Amino acid sequence: MRQSVIRLGVLASLLVPSLLLASPSRADDLNYSPTVPTSCTVDAPRIKVGERPRIEIEVAANTTTLLTGSVDLAIATRAGAGRALAGVVWTRTVRYEGEPRTVLGPRLPRGSYLVTMAFTPDDSAFVGCRNAGVFNVGGGETGGEEDPVPGNLPDTGGPSVLFLLVGGALCASGAGVLGWGRRRGDARDGG
Amino acid sequence: MSDTDLDAPDPETPGGTATTERVRRRRSRPEQETEQKSTGRRVTFWTGCGLIAAGIAVLCWVAWQFWGTNWQSERRQNEVRDAIGEGWESGQDVVRTEFGNATAIVRIPRFGPDYAMPVLEGSSDEVLAAGIGHMEDTADAGMEGNYVLAAHRVTHGEPFAEFPSLEPGDEVIVQTRAATYTYVLDSGGEDLIIPFTETWVLDEQPVNPDAGEINPPEGVSSLITLLTCSEIFHTDNRSVVFGHLVETTPTSG
Numbered sequence: 001m002r003q004s005v006i007r008l009g010v011l012a013s014l015l016v017p018s019l020l021l022a023s024p025s026r027a028d029d030l031n032y033s034p035t036v037p038t039s040c041t042v043d044a045p046r047i048k049v050g051e052r053p054r055i056e057i058e059v060a061a062n063t064t065t066l067l068t069g070s071v072d073l074a075i076a077t078r079a080g081a082g083r084a085l086a087g088v089v090w091t092r093t094v095r096y097e098g099e100p101r102t103v104l105g106p107r108l109p110r111g112s113y114l115v116t117m118a119f120t121p122d123d124s125a126f127v128g129c130r131n132a133g134v135f136n137v138g139g140g141e142t143g144g145e146e147d148p149v150p151g152n153l154p155d156t157g158g159p160s161v162l163f164l165l166v167g168g169a170l171c172a173s174g175a176g177v178l179g180w181g182r183r184r185g186d187a188r189d190g191g
Numbered sequence: 192m193s194d195t196d197l198d199a200p201d202p203e204t205p206g207g208t209a210t211t212e213r214v215r216r217r218r219s220r221p222e223q224e225t226e227q228k229s230t231g232r233r234v235t236f237w238t239g240c241g242l243i244a245a246g247i248a249v250l251c252w253v254a255w256q257f258w259g260t261n262w263q264s265e266r267r268q269n270e271v272r273d274a275i276g277e278g279w280e281s282g283q284d285v286v287r288t289e290f291g292n293a294t295a296i297v298r299i300p301r302f303g304p305d306y307a308m309p310v311l312e313g314s315s316d317e318v319l320a321a322g323i324g325h326m327e328d329t330a331d332a333g334m335e336g337n338y339v340l341a342a343h344r345v346t347h348g349e350p351f352a353e354f355p356s357l358e359p360g361d362e363v364i365v366q367t368r369a370a371t372y373t374y375v376l377d378s379g380g381e382d383l384i385i386p387f388t389e390t391w392v393l394d395e396q397p398v399n400p401d402a403g404e405i406n407p408p409e410g411v412s413s414l415i416t417l418l419t420c421s422e423i424f425h426t427d428n429r430s431v432v433f434g435h436l437v438e439t440t441p442t443s444g
Binding site: 078112132133134136152153154155156157158159160161163164166167168169170171172173174175176177178179180181184185 | 239343
């Protein structure tokens, strides 16, 4: 009898905490729906041919909870100057641990590319997010957003009038040389 | 000289000393001299042709700047406008395009009823070749501070081609995804011309260091400043107009 009471006591002591712990979690499961939206940011600066793009990714949400999850990255070529995607050339899945991070992409030939990110949160209370950004692999130029002459107002005018004058002067002098050569030849031939 | 006129007695004429005849004789050209002349002519000819070709190339480049870049930039502007429309529909405030981040569309009724130019962040050559540039570190559209926009007056699509025609009272309508902001200009397109080194126009509350010159309106928290080159060809001077915010209409409303 005493042993039975002890067994019941032990069983009860094991069951009560497990019930206490299980109840809220079951309630959460029943009432769950992801409600906290997240915001994805992906950026890759313009690079030269032969360089690897540094893809910067960031996920933000209006919460103090650390955002963790996985990020699916993909790079696709863009056909010409349009926005049509010609094909995915690179994919990678990386972990996101609450801090913005940089992922090194592949070496790519010259062209325009679209990098996309899709965030899948670990915590099902958050809603996943997606975003995309365009970057170019080009020649010697870099960047497309820096001020070319920092500290001054930008150059918004046409070409220098000097080019017009130089072009006109070259044409005129060329015509002059041709005319002079012809006159000289005529003088020699005709006396 | 290859030809020579000689006054000489004809040896075959009897009494040639008495009746001197004027004869023209042509001396045969030495081969070497002929070759030198031919080479000289060729050099002159090709030098002239080279100069003309160089001149035409330079003039073609100038023509490309004035017409070719406009054709190219108009396509880019259309592309950015389309991308803005698609981006706003999908919920993006800032739309990433091949030429930069686009944030707004500007309408200036003075420039025509169809005038709708995209605004991109920054003032790099690439940005200014695809629309209007929103100067770095200046206020956003509709916000407190100075919203500064710069664009080409000639070449690269010429968004501000009609800048000198702006007059006080003209409206500048800036549409973003969130709202449409209406500014009214306080100065005209030819009222203020400054050197490109005078960056006070980018200040949050610009104050003209030249007393008595054009200033933005006082006591206004949300300003707009438009700037472009003051001449057709390259110049160090910039034309500037100031305006202030008069109306904000949320897009959803």
